Each structure stands twice: as C-alpha cells, then as structure tokens.
Amino acid sequence: VGKYKSGKIGGKASRLIGHKTHIKPSKKAVKAHMEVIKGVIKQLKTAPQSALISKLNPIIRGWSNYYSGVVSMETFNKLDYTVWQMLRAWTASRCGEASYEKLKNYFHKGTVKLSNGKERHESWLFMTKDGFTLWKHNWTPIVRHTLIRPDATPYDGNWTYWATRKGQAIDTPTRVAKLLKKQKGKCTWCGQYFTPSDLVEVDHIVPRSLGGKDEYKNLQLLHRHCHDDKTALDNASAVSLTMEQSN
Template identity: 50%
Template sequence: KSTQGELLGFKTIITPSKEKVKTHIKKVGEVIDKHNCTPQEALIKQLNPIIRGWSNYYSTVVSKETYSECDNIIYSQLKRWGERRHPMKSKTWVARKYWHTHGGNHWTFSTRSDKEGGMKLYRHAETPIVRHVKVKGNKSPFDGDLTYWASRMGKHPEVSTRVATLLKKQKGKCAHCGLTFRDGDLMEVDHIIPKGKGGKDTYSNLQLLHRHCHDDKTARDGSLNCARVKARISEKPCDAKVARTVLKTSQRGDSLT
C-alpha cells in the first residue's frame, strides 16, 4: 500500500532461488550416481531425507511450481539410472520394474505398489504449502493468552502437549461448532470414535471441543450409553464352599464323639 493506504497493484512473491534449486538437484544427482549398483530400496532411503528436508524448508513460500520442476528433473535422473542398470532391457521393462502405483499416481518410484507395502520415493509436490501467519500486533508470549499461543506454536509450557497439538491441528477452532477458542474457554479432549466402540487413543482419533460441545457430542454418539452399560455389569459371586465339621481322632486312634 502507498502512504495514503491505496493498493499499488502488486505483491511480493518469494520463491526458492535458482541457485538453491540447482544445488539441490546437483546433490540429488550425485547421490543417484553413487548408488548405481545398489538396490532400489537403498537409493530411496538416501534420497527421501534430502528431498523431504529441502521441501519442508521452502514450504512457507511460493514453491509449488518449483517442486513440480524438481520432481520432473529427478524423474529423468532416475530413468537414466534404471536404463544404465539394465542396458539390455527395454524402457518399458525398466519403467514397470521401478515405477508403481501409489495413491492413484501410476509413476511413483518405488519397490512395490502401495497395496503390497512397497517403499516409495518422497516427491517434492507432496509437501503442503503452509503460509507464515504474522503474530497479531497486540499479542505477546507473556500476556497469558494460552489458547492463542498454543494454537499458533503447537506447544506451551502451561498447556499439555496433547491439547497444544490439537489446538494447532485444528487452527484454534472447536471441531464440533467451528468457533474459535477464546481465552478462558473450557476445552476437553474427545475421542471421535468412542473408546467404548473400539476407538483408539491416537491423534487421528482425537479432537478438541468446548465442554458444552463435548457434552452434546457424547449424548449423540452413544458413548454415554456405553459407559452406563459398563457400570451396570457386576461380577457374579463365586460358588462358596460349604463349611463342614471335621472329626479329629484322638492320640489313641478312637474317634471323638
């Protein structure tokens, strides 16, 4: 904006520099060349940390097109890698051996398909772009607003790790009503699939709700009824042994009467 607050008609776009992209591609190519005679699985283990780390570093800027270009270049490098390993085989044979279907993508460099549990190469384009959100001008880490900072950072010394993680995952909003949590709101962790119905205690099955939203959800999903049924179950008494009179013999051997 100008000094008068008018839009100037352009915006700043930050992308990975060409030099950094060239350096990254060169490093990947060197790793591929060094593993010319190693199994495909060993090559994937070496490449995945490099690709994932570089992609995560640039995940906050405009990188989607750059990611696609890098994937295309690495595909060409891997294609040459496969053809050098099998000079007497056709290109179709090489493609069928080293590329399989994963999640609808038929050209995934992997040992086997996803249905067979094969190891696959991580693609740059799989990294989600998450824009950096500026801190509000009136916020401070020392202002006591635990909800805001826990949802922003995913951690806070005065908030449990589980609650802070769910706050960041849900972007500070209740999963039931969709409203933003405010400082002082009563929050409770809920199992999406109740544990009484086989739900697991994992983050994929957890959500953070307002207390009143939690009560409403519990009444609707039937987990309250499951708890009541369990409370009614009581143990059956064991069959007690009937006490019997034991006749002891005297020292002389005759029975006592």
C-alpha cells in the first residue's frame, strides 16, 4: 500500500513497511466455536426456544467480543449464516419438514437496538413470541486497537494521555469510556488523574437509596478507594437523615 495506509515500525528508527496487516480469527478458532454451538443445539434439541437462546447468547457474545478488535466482520457474517442453517434444521426436527408457516413461529423480521444505541433492521431474528432474541455475531461492533505513541511510557508522568487512552481500550465498558472523556481523565473526588494501574468504579452522585437515578448526569468515575470514602459518607448521611425524620 501507499505511504498513507502503510503500517510502520515505531521507535527512533520509524519506517514504513509497505503493507498493512489484517488479523482475522483463525480457521481453527472458527471451527472450535461452531462445534460448541452445534453441541448446544444438539443437546437442547427438545428444549424450549427460550432455553436454547439463553444458552447460546453468552457463547456468541463472548466469542464475538474477543475478536471485536481485529478484522472479523466477514467471519461474523459467515457464522451468522451457518447458525441460521443450524437453527432452521433444529426447527425442522421439532415440527417435521420446514415450511414458512412453521419457521415463522421461531424466526421473525424486526428491528433491534444494538449496544451502541443504533437500531438495525434484520431479515431474520431467532426470537420467542415475547421478544427474547438470539444475539448475532455481526451485532458486535469492530473497535480498532489504538497504538501507543512511540514516545509514550507509563513512567513519563503524562497522566492526561494515559487516562484518555484508558477510555479507548477495547475492554473498557462504554459507560466508563464516556465518563473518562467527560471528566478529562480525572477522579472527581480527589482531583487526581487515573493512572494505567488504577482501579476505577462508577458512582452515583446522588445514591440510589436517596432517590438518585441511574443516568449519566448522576454518574461519576472514581478511584476505588475514593468510592469507598464517598460511600461511607453517603451511608452516614443516610443514617443521619433517617434519625432526623424519626425524631
């Protein structure tokens, strides 16, 4: 590829390597994953549809999340088609030869809301009548890994950079990433930057026990020890308020 899309070797001797690397799930990993799904479908051949969905969802979501940082969308689409064929066979084994009338009791068209808040229209959903839906591989968004700057090190004292980068990590929950960005990498209790090794927790500014809502404007990100201090103070305030009301 050209210089604008070429990968590069970092460090002082940084240079273009003339191509970019595409990492994909290996054939061995895909085959092993499909064997697990096949085994579950076979094991729950006579179980209710909801039981099958409950068993498959964590398997599909976990595997998809693991490979969400590489070039996986093509693989995800192929897996979803294979799963559809397996579930079609599962349906036929329960009610004889597959037909549209039989399949529509298990498969539906519809719109789903993804974890990123976007809605997506699907031509088939393996879904119960009350809306319990099987997760698809290609509903997992691909999030590219952000390379560390060549001159950056956890010991350089640039906590602004490292705290911001923490929010870009693949395994960082969306809520934590948004709060890191909102707070510019600082703990709102002690005012210090979050370091790469810090344990962080989401806190309700107004505790739920005192009527606080679980919404972003009532959330903040704190160090674990800061969260412990605030929780102790909130509990003391709650006890004091209860005593005043009883008097």
